[in-house]
Amino acid sequence: MTASLSDLYRTMLTIRRFEERIVELVNANEIAGVTHEYVGQEAVATGICAALNADDVITSTHRGHGHLIAKGADVRRMMAELLGRVDGLNRGRGGSMHIADLALGIYGANGIVAAGAPFAAGAAWATAVGATRRVAVTFFGDGGANQGVLHETMNLAALWKLPVIFACENNGYAVTLAQSRSTAGSLVERAAAYGMAAEQVDGMDVEAVLEAAHRATGRARAAEGPTFLECVTYRYFGHHTAERTMKLGYRTQAEIDRWRLRDPITATGAKLDRADEEQIRTAVEELLDEAVEFARASPRPDPADALEYVYASGLLPRRGFVG
Amino acid sequence: MTASLSDLYRTMLTIRRFEERIVELVNANEIAGVTHEYVGQEAVATGICAALNADDVITSTHRGHGHLIAKGADVRRMMAELLGRVDGLNRGRGGSMHIADLALGIYGANGIVAAGAPFAAGAAWATAVGATRRVAVTFFGDGGANQGVLHETMNLAALWKLPVIFACENNGYAVTLAQSRSTAGSLVERAAAYGMAAEQVDGMDVEAVLEAAHRATGRARAAEGPTFLECVTYRYFGHHTAERTMKLGYRTQAEIDRWRLRDPITATGAKLDRADEEQIRTAVEELLDEAVEFARASPRPDPADALEYVYASGLLPRRGFVG
Amino acid sequence: MSTLRYLPALGRALRDEMAADPTVFVVGEDVRESLRGVTKGLLEEFGPDRVLDMPISEQMFTGFATGAALSGLRCVVEYQIPSLLYLAFEQIANQAQKLRLMTGGQAKVPVVYLVPGSGARLGLAAQHSDHPYSLFAHAGVKTVLPATPADAYGLMIAAIRDDDPVLYLAPAAVLPVRGELPDDPEPVPIGSARIHRTGTDVTVVAIGHLVHEALALAGELEGEVSVEVFDPRTIYPFDWKLLDESLQRTGRLVVFDDSNRSCGLGAEIVATAAEEMRLIARPRRITRADTPIAFAVELEKAVLPSRAQLAGAVRAAAREGPAG
Amino acid sequence: MSTLRYLPALGRALRDEMAADPTVFVVGEDVRESLRGVTKGLLEEFGPDRVLDMPISEQMFTGFATGAALSGLRCVVEYQIPSLLYLAFEQIANQAQKLRLMTGGQAKVPVVYLVPGSGARLGLAAQHSDHPYSLFAHAGVKTVLPATPADAYGLMIAAIRDDDPVLYLAPAAVLPVRGELPDDPEPVPIGSARIHRTGTDVTVVAIGHLVHEALALAGELEGEVSVEVFDPRTIYPFDWKLLDESLQRTGRLVVFDDSNRSCGLGAEIVATAAEEMRLIARPRRITRADTPIAFAVELEKAVLPSRAQLAGAVRAAAREGPAG
Ligand SMILES: Cc1ncc(C[n+]2csc(CCOP(=O)(O)OP(=O)(O)O)c2C)c(N)n1
Ligand SMILES: Cc1ncc(C[n+]2csc(CCOP(=O)(O)OP(=O)(O)O)c2C)c(N)n1
Ligand SMILES: [Mg+2]
Numbered sequence A, B: 001m002t003a004s005l006s007d008l009y010r011t012m013l014t015i016r017r018f019e020e021r022i023v024e025l026v027n028a029n030e031i032a033g034v035t036h037e038y039v040g041q042e043a044v045a046t047g048i049c050a051a052l053n054a055d056d057v058i059t060s061t062h063r064g065h066g067h068l069i070a071k072g073a074d075v076r077r078m079m080a081e082l083l084g085r086v087d088g089l090n091r092g093r094g095g096s097m098h099i100a101d102l103a104l105g106i107y108g109a110n111g112i113v114a115a116g117a118p119f120a121a122g123a124a125w126a127t128a129v130g131a132t133r134r135v136a137v138t139f140f141g142d143g144g145a146n147q148g149v150l151h152e153t154m155n156l157a158a159l160w161k162l163p164v165i166f167a168c169e170n171n172g173y174a175v176t177l178a179q180s181r182s183t184a185g186s187l188v189e190r191a192a193a194y195g196m197a198a199e200q201v202d203g204m205d206v207e208a209v210l211e212a213a214h215r216a217t218g219r220a221r222a223a224e225g226p227t228f229l230e231c232v233t234y235r236y237f238g239h240h241t242a243e244r245t246m247k248l249g250y251r252t253q254a255e256i257d258r259w260r261l262r263d264p265i266t267a268t269g270a271k272l273d274r275a276d277e278e279q280i281r282t283a284v285e286e287l288l289d290e291a292v293e294f295a296r297a298s299p300r301p302d303p304a305d306a307l308e309y310v311y312a313s314g315l316l317p318r319r320g321f322v323g
Numbered sequence C, D: 001m002s003t004l005r006y007l008p009a010l011g012r013a014l015r016d017e018m019a020a021d022p023t024v025f026v027v028g029e030d031v032r033e034s035l036r037g038v039t040k041g042l043l044e045e046f047g048p049d050r051v052l053d054m055p056i057s058e059q060m061f062t063g064f065a066t067g068a069a070l071s072g073l074r075c076v077v078e079y080q081i082p083s084l085l086y087l088a089f090e091q092i093a094n095q096a097q098k099l100r101l102m103t104g105g106q107a108k109v110p111v112v113y114l115v116p117g118s119g120a121r122l123g124l125a126a127q128h129s130d131h132p133y134s135l136f137a138h139a140g141v142k143t144v145l146p147a148t149p150a151d152a153y154g155l156m157i158a159a160i161r162d163d164d165p166v167l168y169l170a171p172a173a174v175l176p177v178r179g180e181l182p183d184d185p186e187p188v189p190i191g192s193a194r195i196h197r198t199g200t201d202v203t204v205v206a207i208g209h210l211v212h213e214a215l216a217l218a219g220e221l222e223g224e225v226s227v228e229v230f231d232p233r234t235i236y237p238f239d240w241k242l243l244d245e246s247l248q249r250t251g252r253l254v255v256f257d258d259s260n261r262s263c264g265l266g267a268e269i270v271a272t273a274a275e276e277m278r279l280i281a282r283p284r285r286i287t288r289a290d291t292p293i294a295f296a297v298e299l300e301k302a303v304l305p306s307r308a309q310l311a312g313a314v315r316a317a318a319r320e321g322p323a324g
C-alpha cells in the first residue's frame, strides 16, 4: 500500500497536535509523571509506518506517541491511557512509557533505552519461520545506538537475515548529550559493518523516509535481511515535559529555530491544496477534542483491582501486609 | 623494549608446557574444577605482551594462563593458585578463572566473557589523565566479540582516544559454535567503523603479532587512540579440560592437524640455533618442575579464614548459621 | 515406571513438550551440541528452526525470547552459568516479567529461563557458583527448583505450558541424582510444594539439592527427632498453605537454603512463619554465608550450608517448646 | 549550622570530597548539565576530567569505574533510574563486589553507585519505580539509604572514602526534605543505624523515606502507643546490635519497607529478630505488594506501604504480649 501525501500530512499533524495537547494536560496535572514529546520528529514515524502492513510489528521508545499514532493506534484510547483511565490501551496500567497495542503489532513504548530491539528480532524470527514474513521495526535514538544490546541484535539480525528494520532517530541529543560527544564513527558505517543495508535519510522529509522504508521492507520481505535507517531529525521541545522547569544549556534557541525552518508538517502542508489542508486540520482537531472527551469520561481504575493483570495465569501477587 | 626471538620462544614454550602440565594435574584431580587451555594460541599473548611495559595493564579471560605468563606472572605462584594453595597469586581464592596479579597490571582472568573490557577502558583513562600514558590491553575471543559491553567499550575508547588495545583472539570457535555461525560481518570492519585502527594479524606468527602490537602501543602512547587486533589463531585442545569426557562433533581431527602444521612454537624453535633451543627447553622444564614442587609444598587455606578478603574495609560477612 | 537420572528426565520433558507443541523452541549457547546435556537429540528430531545456537549475547537472546513469545511462540532459553542471569536481569525482571501488568493484560510472555547446573560445584569459584533464586523471587518471577527427576520432568512441562515467564533452576548438585519416572508422567503444578517425609517434631524446609541432605539427616535422627522434610519445589509462588499445615503439626521450623543469607529465601520463609504461622520454638535458618565462593575447596565447603549445621539447628529446635 | 534540602546536601558532600581528594571523579549520564541535580557546579569547579558524561552504556561505564578504581582512582557512578542497576547488575554484583575475594585481597574497588531518586514517584510507572536495595543486600554489596540531609551528606562522604563498592540510593520521596547540616559535618559510618525517636512499646524499623512517615505516625500515636523509630541508614551491613538493644526495650517489631515483600529487607529484619532477638509479640512487615507499579496513581498508591497500614500493625503489635 502507498500512502497519499494527504494521508502522511494527516498522520504527522495528528502526532503534532496530540503532543501539543499532551503538554497542556501535563501542565494542568491531568497527566501524571512526565512524557517525552515527539514534536519535530513526526516525519520519521509517519514515513516508516506508512510502509508497514497492519500485521507488521514495531517496538517503540520512551518517546513513543508518534510511533503508535503512525502505526494506527486509536488516539482516544491512547489519550485515555495517558490520563490513566480504564479505557486506555493498557487499562491505565502503562502510561506514556509503556503504552502498547499488541493487536496492532505495537510491542510497546519502553522505559529502557534500546531494550525493545531484541523483541523485534524475536518477532521477526517468529514470523520468518512461519508462512507470512512479517517485518519488525525497532525504533531507537542516537543515544540508544550506544547500548550494547542493540549491537547484539544487529549482529543476529544480519547473521540470520531477519526481516528487521533498525530505525534510528538521530535527533542530535540524548537528553543533554550531543551526539558528537556520545558516538564514535558513523552510525551508518557501524551498521553496515554487520553486512546489512544501511543508509542515512533526511528525517525531516516524510517522502524520503517513506521511500527508504519501502526499500527496507522490500528487502525484508524478500528475505534479504535487515536494514539500518539513520533518520536525521530534531526534537523541538525539551527532552521531557519536566525540562522546562530546569535551566539546561545544552542547545541554543537559534539551533532550534534553524531546524523549525525545515518543519516537515509545514513543508508537506504547503504541497497540498489549501482546501484539503484546512479540512484535515479541522478533522484532526475534532478527533483530538473527541479523544480528550473520551479520556476524561473514562473511569479511573479501582484500587481494589491493583493486583490484577500481573500474571497471565491469574495468580494474584502477595500483598504488602497481612490480614 | 624489543624481545629477542629466543625470549619469545621461551615464553611460548613456557605457556605450552605449563598448560600441558595443568591438564595432567586436572586429570590427576590435583586441580579442582575445569581449566581452559591456551595451547595453540601462545603466539598471541606472547607477541602482544612483549610490546608492553611492566606497568601497562591487561584484562584476561577464562583462557588466561597464557596472558599471565606472557605479562610476567610468577609461574610458581600461578601453579600454587591453580592448586588452591595459600601461596597462590590469589591466596587460593581465585583459581584458574580469576587468577590475577595487580602488581603486574594483570587485572584478572574473568569467568564472564568480555566483562573485563570496560576495566581496560577505565584503566586506560585513569593513566591517560595522569602523567604517564599506560596502555591497557583487553583480551577476548571471537565469541566475546558479540557481547554488547565490548561494543560499548569500543565506542568509548574510540570516542575518547583511549590507549586501549582490543586483542581479539579469533580461534574459530566459541565452545562448539563456529565463528561463521556466530558473527555477522568482519570483526576488523566492525571495529574500524568506530573510527579506530583495526587490522587482522596471523596469530600463529609471533613476530607478526609483536609488530602489530608495537604499532598499536605506538598509537596508544602517542594519544592516537585505540587499536583493534584480530589475531587469527586456533586452540588445539578442547574448550576446557572436561571436553574430553564429552562426545562433541563440532570440529574434525583433520582440521586440528592442519593447524598444528603451523605451530608457532615449532616454527620459532626452528629459527633458533639448536643449542639455544635445547637450553631453553631444559630451563623451562626446570622452571615448571620447581613450580609444581612449590605449589605442592604450599599449604591449603585454613577453612577458619573462609570469611576473610571479602571486604577491603575488613568487614566480615555474615555467616550462614547462628551461634 | 522407569529409573533415570535428573538431567535426562529434564531433557525428556523438553523433548515431549516440543513434540506435543510445535510452537515450543529452544535457544541458548551450544544447545545444538547439547553441551549441558539437556537438548541431546533435539536438533536431530526437531530440526534447526527449533534448536537455535545463539552468539554470546545473553541480553539479546533473552529479549529475543520475549519478542518471540509476544508473537505466539513458547521459548526455552538455556543459560550455561547462573550468573549469566545477571546480564539478562533487566530483560527478565524489568521487561518480560512486567509486560503483563504494563500492557494491562494484553501481553502474555511464555518463556522458560533454564539454568542446568545452578549453585556451587566444587572448584568453579566465585563467578560460577551463585544460586540466585532469591533475587528472582523478590522480583516476583515464577521460579522452580526441582529436587528429583520426577519433579524435574513435571515442572519443566508445567513451566513451558505456563503463560508467564518462569525461571527454572536445576541445581548442579542434583544433576546426577537417580529417581523413578512413571511411564506417562504428569506435569507438576507450579506453586505446589511436596512433603517427602512426614514428621512430628521439626519441619525442615529444604531447597533444591538440599532436600536430599535433609532426608539423609532425617534418617540419621530417626528415633531421636521426628523430622518432616518439606520441599517447596516452587520458590515463587511459595506454597504457604502446605507449610502452614506442616507447622500446625510440628510448630518448629528450620530452613535449609543454599543462597546467601541476607534477604534470601530462608529469610522469607522464617519471616512469613514468624508473622503468620504456629511456632513453638524459634525458627532457624541454615544458609550460605554472605560471601562469594572462593576457589579452594576447603573454603568453598566452609561457607556452604552443611548437614552438620542442619543437625545442630534441628536438635536445638527440638529441645525448645513443649514436647511435640 | 544551616538548613538545606536533601539533594543539595548530597551534592555538597560530593563537592567537598572532590575538593579534598583529587582522585575522586564522577561519571554518568547528563552529569555535566546535572540533570539530576547532584553534580551542579562540579564541572565548573573541577573541570571536564572529573565530571564525565557517558554514552548510554551502563554496563560499560560501570565496568569502567571498576577499572579506574583498580588503577587508584575513586569513582562515583550516577544512574538516572533505579532499574538501570539491572543492566549493570553483573558488573556490580559479579565483578566489582567479588574482585576483593577473587583476588585474595589484592583488589580494592572504591566505587559509589549513586541513584538520586530511587523508589516510586507518582506516575512514573513500572520501569522507573523500583526500589532494589534488597537485591544488593542479598549480593553482599554495601548499601546505604539516607533519610535526612545530614545523613545524605555524611553517608556520601563515608561511601566515597570506603574502599569497597557502595550502593547509594537516595529515595525520590526524600529529595525535597529539608534538614539541618552542621557547619563542618562529619561522615556517618557505614553500618550504623540511628534511632530518631525513642519509645517503649514498639520498635518501627523504617527504611529511607518511610522514616518520615513513621515519625509522623509516632507523633499521632503519642499517648496511645510509645513508638521507637529505628532508621537503619545502612541496609548492608545492617546494624543488628542497635536493633537488638531496641528490641530488648520494646520486644515488639514492625518493619516498614518500601521494597517488594518476598525476600525483601523486611523479611531479613523479621527473620533475624525472630531467630536471635527478644520478641514478646509477633513481628510484622508492612511492605510493597509483590507487583510492578502501575501507572495510574490510584493503583500505585494501593500497592505501596502506607501510614494507615503501619498504624494498624503498630496497634496490633502493641496489643500483644505483656504491657511494655
Ligand atoms: C538504558 C537507559 N539508560 C538511561 C535511561 C534514561 N534516559 C531516558 S531517555 C534518555 C536519552 C535517550 O536518548 P536517545 O536514545 O537519543 O532518544 P531521544 O530521547 O533523543 O529520543 C536517557 C538517558 C534509560 N531510560 N534507559
Ligand atoms: C557472558 C558469558 N556467556 C557465556 C559464558 C560461557 N562460556 C564460557 S567460555 C565461552 C566461549 C567463549 O568463546 P570465545 O570468546 O571465542 O573464547 P574461547 O573460549 O574461544 O577462547 C562461553 C560461551 C560465559 N562465561 N560468559
Ligand atoms: Mg536522541
Ligand SMILES: [Mg+2]
Pocket: B141, B142, B143, B169, B170, B171, B172, B173, B174, B175
Ligand atoms: Mg573462540
